[in-house]
Amino acid sequence: MKKSGDYSFFENVYDVVRQIPKGRVTSYGAVAKYLGSGKSARMVGWAMNAAHGQIPPVPAQRVVNSKGVLSGKNHFASPTFMQELLEAEGVSVKDDTVVNFEKKFWNPAVEL
DNA sequence: GCATTGACGAAGG
DNA sequence: CCCTTCGCCAATG
Numbered sequence: 001m002k003k004s005g006d007y008s009f010f011e012n013v014y015d016v017v018r019q020i021p022k023g024r025v026t027s028y029g030a031v032a033k034y035l036g037s038g039k040s041a042r043m044v045g046w047a048m049n050a051a052h053g054q055i056p057p058v059p060a061q062r063v064v065n066s067k068g069v070l071s072g073k074n075h076f077a078s079p080t081f082m083q084e085l086l087e088a089e090g091v092s093v094k095d096d097t098v099v100n101f102e103k104k105f106w107n108p109a110v111e112l
Numbered sequence: 113g114c115a116t117t118g119a120c121g122a123a124g125g
Numbered sequence: 126c127c128c129t130t131c132g133c134c135a136a137t138g
Contacts, residue, residue: 009135028120039133045119046135065120072119117137124130 009035013047014054016108020062023090024106025098027066034108048072061085068101 016031028041028048037043044063051058061082065071073082073096083093092099 029122032120037133039121040135041120041133042118043120043134048119049136060119063119066122070119075119115138118135121132122130125128 009037009043010047010050013044014051014058016112017048017051017058017060017063018056019108019112020059020106023104025062025064025068025086025091025101025104026106026108027064027068029066030105030107030109031063034112045072049075059085062089062091062106064098064101068098068105070096070098 012035013031016034017026020026028044031044032038032041035044048058048060048063051060060072061070061076063072070082070086070093073079076082083096086093086098091104098104
């Protein structure tokens with residue numbers, strides 16, 4: 001039996017990612033740190049892997065690694081889909097890396 | 113139950 | 126900047 005508010009780590013990750021403002025990005029580690037897991041950035045990535053088909057949809061394209069690289073683009077429907085989604089939101093991507101990453105960076109621990 | 117993998121990150125060379 | 130090593134933890138074989 002599942003109680004209301006019984007959020008798993010995965011769902012908690014989805015909740016944070018869904019709150020990323022349009023045109024901004026964050027990193028797996030930042031989300032992990034906000035959730036208190038700190039070094040479990042891999043789990044955030046794993047959560048994204050299971051994020052497909054989630055309702056409401058999880059904007060996984062706004063989550064990149066600490067360098068601003070679209071490390072997970074290969075997991076989207078198409079390797080170019082992630083970049084296209086970001087550029088459609090006003091985030092420029094060059095060589096699989098977010099341009100002006102530090103300016104686009106959205107830190108949940110600070111902004112949330 | 114152990115070994116390997118991974119959409120990561122930090123530190124060291 | 127590039128590469129290697131280590132830590133972290135769930136999923137998978």
